[in-house]
Amino acid sequence: MNLPGEEMWRMMPAMLPGPDPIGIPAPPGLLQALLVLTYTLHTLFVGVTLGGTAIGLASAVVGRSHDELRAAPARLLGAHLSQALPVAMAFSITTGVAPLLFVQVLYGPFFYTASTFVAWSWISVVPVLIVGYYALYAWALRRNRGPRAPAWGLAVTLGALVWTAFALVTNMSLFPHPERYGELFNLSGTALNLSEPTMWPRYVHAVLHLLLVGLSYVLAVAHVAARVAPEPAGRVRVAVGRALAVTVALQAAASAWYGVALGPVVETVPLVRTGVVVAVAGGVVMAGAWLLAERAARSRPGGPGALRWAAGAVAGTAVMAAGLAVARHGVRMDALAPYLQPEMWRVSLQLAPLLLFALLLVAGIAFVAYLLLRYPWREGLEHLRA
Secondary structure, three states, X not given: OOOOOHHHXXXXXXXXXXXXXXXXXXXXXXXXXXXXXHHHHHHHHHHHHHHHHHHHHHHHXXXXXXXXXXXXXXXXXXXXXXXXXXXXXXHHHXXXXXXXXXXXXXXXXXXXXXXXXXXXXXXXXXXXXXXHHHHHHHHHHHHHHOOOOOOHHHHHHHHHHHXXXXXXXXXXXXXXXXXXXXXXXXXXXXXXXOOOOOHHHHHHHHHHHHHHHHHHHHHHHHHHHOOOOHHHHHHHHHHHHHHHHHHHHHHHHHHHHHHHHHOOHHHHOHHHHXXXXXXXXXXXXXXXXXXHHHHHHHHOOOOHHHHHHHHHHHHHHHHHHHHHHHHHXXXXXXXXXXXXXXXHOOEOXXXXXXXXXXXXXXXXXXXXXXXXXXXXXXXXXXHHHO
């Protein structure tokens, strides 16, 4: 086989397989764009799930209080989350399939090799998520019977999500670095990429970002709930707003930590720089819009002004997620540049599955948007209040 860059493959560790002789089904630029797009959607749902579970756990503990003034807002929040979180977790898992498949298509030799080194933690994701999923449903079912449902289900789910994030970051921070494969090689599959300088800052940064997405979602729900339950929703809004402000500050610190660990790649790689600029712009829009939403809510809780600014803040959160996805992709491409040249992706165009995927992706996004727009937010919240 006379592939361009074949000499490059011979320079790699012997354990690394060669390029897939079948080729890739579409131009690499298109597959990379779809990878970033689907990963962004995935992180939004995971953020709602992880952040919502953390907030739900706190509300479940507070909701058991006999102090009605403290318990009422927590119970309103818990009632909504018991309906929303199982759906969000289902979407989190479903939307995670597409970016994982794109990673395998584009970076298969690296991804599969690295996965064998961290096999136990990587494979553990499946049973851990199943346990977390059932624990979440168990809590939601108990919560629908009464507000004093035990919080152990949420604690198990949160632990499962945090572990899954760790396993994913471990693998994703390892596979773009074939030069580290030799030192982590073992036959037991128990290696962890803990000595990688970017591993911990990347993990902390990712978890805080997911928490930030979840807090944005809950804060938006609190603004909507103010139309039917202004007093408890106002207390939720204030508490979640403070938590969001603290998380933004922690996220900024984690970003600086991660940036220092990455080194000059943040400034020298255009794709990374663009992603960072977009993420910062999205974060500024999010923070500013939440401040204006709070200001509008103080004069008229649940009014159109507050809801418009809340929608703007949610949009800023999505832009921030997209920017971070672009930046992470740029970091990955920069690390793989010495090993994987673009000309090594030999295209074997397969239009039928590509068009089918595009059709299902558009239909899926439209269906989710339809569900969100048609969801009877006001009636649902009134039912929860009753």
